[in-house]
Amino acid sequence: MNVVIRKAGLYTMKIGIPRALLYYKYKHLWEFFFDELDIEYIVSPETNNEIVRKGTTYAIDESCLSSKIYLGHVEWLINKCDYILVPRISDYGSGGTVCTKFQAIYDVVSNTFRDRNIKLLYYNIDPKAADFEMIAFLKMGKFLGKSKSRSLYAYLIAKQMQKCAQLKEIDEQKQRLSENKTKILLIAHRYNICDKYIGEPIITFLRELGTVPILGDIASKREALAKSIEISETLPWTFNKELVGSIPLYKDKVDGIILMSAFPCGPDSLVNDIVIRRVKDIPILSLMLDEHEGSAGIQTRLESFVDIIRLKKGDFNEKT
Ligand code: SF4
Structure with missing residues (x-):
């Protein structure tokens, strides 16, 4: 089923990460950040028929297939962790804005599963409100009970690892192009x-x-x-x-x-x-x-x- 579970030595909570939408963009950033903070996490399995079926049941008909799949992954994580990570991205400032799904997904998840007693871990990216990525991660670290310096260190390491992973895949793609x-x-x-x-x-x-x-x-x-x-x-x-x-x-x-x-x-x-x-x-x-x-x-x-x-x-x- 390919579920990723990372166990830390002394952990007090477990974070659930839906394997959908922004996971594919921020996988390394999130996982290394939690690793460095010694926070246990679980990543939902690869998408399967059951996850799609559940997601489709919970989503409104107008949702895109990707959002339906996201809800299916969130549903899979319920009762398997303490918090489910659902970030809220508003835009990237001068880099442009994002599809409304990324702005709304936190509210969609909390409303869709309001009867299931789930707790969400979130961070906001909204340059207009001075919510830049590093500040957002420091706030998330604070919520998780970690000091500012430790969260900053974890964020910088995670950011570096994400960059290394990106450079590696660009190199691999160059080889495929030849x-x-x-x-x-x-x-x-x-x-x-x-x-x-x-x-x-x-x-x-x-x-x-x-x-x-x-x-x-x-x-x-x-x-x-x-x-x-x-x-x-x-x-x-x-x-x-x-x-x-x-x-x-x-x-x-x-x-x-x-x-x-x-x-x-x-x-x-x-x-x-x-x-x-x-x-x-x-x-x-x-x-x-x-x-x-x-x-x-x-x-x-x-x-x-x-x-x-x-x-x-x-x-x-x-x-x-
Ligand atoms: S851009 Fe928005 S509507 Fe399109 S697939 Fe992504 S989340 Fe769905």
Whole structure:
């Protein structure tokens, strides 16, 4: 089931971390922060059918698949820990804002599970209210009973570890880019493309077809944000800007682009439309996934897409 449990020697509480949404962005930051503070934590398992079913039951119909999955992970953690970590991100200041789901998720979780007696651990990121990340982590450390100096040390170590992990994955992706095979750039939020239920089957199938998946989310965020204006100068959402900015960074090194989104994602719908209109001279496939999507239909579309790319390259007999 792949549940992560980190036990400290002397712990007084256990934090539950839902393996969904921002976990995929802040995994190292959160885990190393709690490690350094000797706080025990548990990460919910990889997404499975039961988690999706539970999340769908609790969510309103209009929620995106990613938020439904998030609620399923929160539900899994209930009664398995003292606090569930649900941060509230308002925006990233000059870097842009975020989808409303990240602003509302704390209130959505507390209201959805108000009868289940859950306790939430949170921090706010809101530059307009001077809630910057470091201050937010110091406040969280204080809530957890840790001194300011210890929390600061834990935060700085965790931040460094997160940076190392990012540099390592960029290096690994550089190696994949040098492979002499058909390469496909996946423009998808990491919480979708790395999720066992949504994105992993797509990556696995692309590999089975003999192609090399390249993740748009693995790139220097600073460079991607700067490049995003080549696609659009007016996008408000930081995560989408980082993703579309990876297209100019990688376009000349890949053979096709897949835009993968979770139904019914508002930001992605708009952004994908812009990408399809403005990015030329490369095959683009758009996939919108929901909880009812069957794998057979997706695989057929992926196969056809890869065939088109190989035909265009004149590599129809490329070994798979
Ligand atoms: S950006 Fe889209 S997929 Fe992500 S949380 Fe918002 S609506 Fe859901």
